[in-house]
Amino acid sequence: xxxxxxxxxxxxxxxxxxxxxxxxxxxxxxxxxxxxxxxxxxxxxxxxxxxxxxxxxxxxxxxxxxxxxxxxxxxxxxxxxxxxxxxxxxxxxxxxxxxxxxxxxxxxxxxxxxxxxxxxxxxxxxxxxxxxxxxxxxxxxxxxxxxxxxxxxxxxxxxxxxxxxxxxxxxxxxxxxxxxxxxxxxxxxxxxxxxxxxxxxxxxxxxxxxx
Amino acid sequence: xxxxxxxxxxxxxxxxxxxxxxxxxxxxxxxxxxxxxxxxxxxxxxxxxxxxxxxxxxxxxxxxxxxxxxxxxxxxxxxxxxxxxxxxxxxxxxxxxxxxxxxxxxxxxxxxxxxxxxxxxxxxxxxxxxxxxxxxxxxxxxxxxxxxxxxxxxxxxxxxxxxxxxxxxxxxxxxxxxxxxxxxxxxxxxxxxxxxxxxxxxxxxxxxxxx
DNA sequence: CTCGGATGAGACATGAATGTCTCAAAGTGG
DNA sequence: CCACTTTGAGACATTCATGTCTCATCCGAG
Numbered sequence: 001x002x003x004x005x006x007x008x009x010x011x012x013x014x015x016x017x018x019x020x021x022x023x024x025x026x027x028x029x030x031x032x033x034x035x036x037x038x039x040x041x042x043x044x045x046x047x048x049x050x051x052x053x054x055x056x057x058x059x060x061x062x063x064x065x066x067x068x069x070x071x072x073x074x075x076x077x078x079x080x081x082x083x084x085x086x087x088x089x090x091x092x093x094x095x096x097x098x099x100x101x102x103x104x105x106x107x108x109x110x111x112x113x114x115x116x117x118x119x120x121x122x123x124x125x126x127x128x129x130x131x132x133x134x135x136x137x138x139x140x141x142x143x144x145x146x147x148x149x150x151x152x153x154x155x156x157x158x159x160x161x162x163x164x165x166x167x168x169x170x171x172x173x174x175x176x177x178x179x180x181x182x183x184x185x186x187x188x189x190x191x192x193x194x195x196x197x198x199x200x201x202x203x204x205x206x207x208x209x210x211x
Numbered sequence: 212x213x214x215x216x217x218x219x220x221x222x223x224x225x226x227x228x229x230x231x232x233x234x235x236x237x238x239x240x241x242x243x244x245x246x247x248x249x250x251x252x253x254x255x256x257x258x259x260x261x262x263x264x265x266x267x268x269x270x271x272x273x274x275x276x277x278x279x280x281x282x283x284x285x286x287x288x289x290x291x292x293x294x295x296x297x298x299x300x301x302x303x304x305x306x307x308x309x310x311x312x313x314x315x316x317x318x319x320x321x322x323x324x325x326x327x328x329x330x331x332x333x334x335x336x337x338x339x340x341x342x343x344x345x346x347x348x349x350x351x352x353x354x355x356x357x358x359x360x361x362x363x364x365x366x367x368x369x370x371x372x373x374x375x376x377x378x379x380x381x382x383x384x385x386x387x388x389x390x391x392x393x394x395x396x397x398x399x400x401x402x403x404x405x406x407x408x409x410x411x412x413x414x415x416x417x418x419x420x421x422x
Numbered sequence: 423c424t425c426g427g428a429t430g431a432g433a434c435a436t437g438a439a440t441g442t443c444t445c446a447a448a449g450t451g452g
Numbered sequence: 453c454c455a456c457t458t459t460g461a462g463a464c465a466t467t468c469a470t471g472t473c474t475c476a477t478c479c480g481a482g
Contacts, residue, residue, distance in 0.1 A: 043430045044431095045430060045431075049429085
């Protein structure tokens with residue numbers, strides 16, 4: 001406590017451990033502390049030194065996830081400009097932390113913590129506002145409520161997080177898959193015989209992986 | 212054991228208990244057996260008489276979910292006719308059991324059971340085949356892999372299950388929300404200045420609920 | 423080299439959930 | 453009305469994850 005340099009190094013350690021914890025907890029919420037410690041490459045004793053107990057660890061994982069998602073909303077500047085472009089930016093910013101989001105989606109009602117819940121509500125409200133704005137701009141459909149769009153969007157992010165962890169989806173395909181499906185849907189557009197459809201804004205790989 | 216009528220009544224009891232268990236477990240996978248028993252309206256002793264233990268109970272809940280989803284695939288006859296129509300039928304058939312699907316999505320990697328995994332693979336393969344067929348029919352987009360479409364579809368079903376349980380989505384809106392978003396996407400089609408957009412296939416309430 | 427702090431390994435106690443048991447009460451069919 | 457079964461309530465032991473502790477080791481700083 002006397003040497004501030006130590007506390008600085010501790011911070012990075014904590015985040016490293018939390019990231020490792022997510023990898024285990026997002027798949028198996030009931031994982032023992034032994035597994036989490038092993039996944040983080042530390043001993044159970046050190047894990048207990050970093051976090052008072054299991055409850056605190058879970059709480060901080062959730063907090064980290066919410067902070068990351070909030071940061072994604074920030075970097076995507078979702079409150080500015082065209083809603084569609086904002087959403088595309090958000091996907092790109094959020095996909096790297098999809099595992100965190102998967103954890104949040106699985107445990108979001110497990111929290112009794114006010115701080116976590118408040119932070120959660122803020123982010124969901126920002127998402128909600130984005131879709132509402134998009135609807136007002138005439139960008140998003142109005143038959144689907146903004147609340148449902150928020151819900152579904154987060155479900156897809158979380159689903160991608162799980163799929164990546166289980167090896168069912170390549171990380172490089174994640175952002176494209178979410179964006180295209182969420183914005184355009186699964187249905188193919190056959191407006192005209194010639195296909196001037198969505199003008200492939202980036203030459204993404206269109207391979208169909210067969211697991 | 213001498214009276215077959217008793218065993219018959221047991222079967223219905225088991226399913227009743229399992230349904231109650233889903234309501235608790237899909238939200239809180241770590242719920243105690245006490246809560247599950249209370250939710251089912253029986254005592255913990257009877258719960259133990261119906262299921263040898265917690266593991267067996269979880270297993271049977273998963274099995275029930277898979278059977279229900281398989282039944283939905285059956286009633287929707289997903290292997291026949293137009294893929295889009297088949298998918299719409301599937302949504303209608305699967306939404307009532309969305310809670311089961313939510314449980315499956317949350318615990319699908321928690322199973323070491325071969326029977327469960329085999330059943331799971333079969334259903335996923337049927338989904339995959341549906342999307343593959345739709346792509347060959349020119350109905351579904353080919354930029355998105357059939358595997359991803361299967362994944363995302365199940366994610367949305369599960370998400371709806373959670374949202375309904377938490378009261379964030381009205382059950383009557385569930386099928387419409389999934390179908391429209393998954394097939395059509397969130398983006399509004401502005402083919403012409405005049406808006407002859409999707410001719411509101413049913414006068415659903417388009418209110419934007421504010422939680 | 424020596425010291426201070428951090429870490430890992432392990433022992434230990436604790437508490438909670440689970441599994442098993444008995445017994446009294448209630449319901450059902452004869 | 454009686455016999456049988458099922459159920460609920462509770463006590464009880466057991467298992468296991470958690471939380472706390474000590475001690476030996478390692479590493480960097482001075």
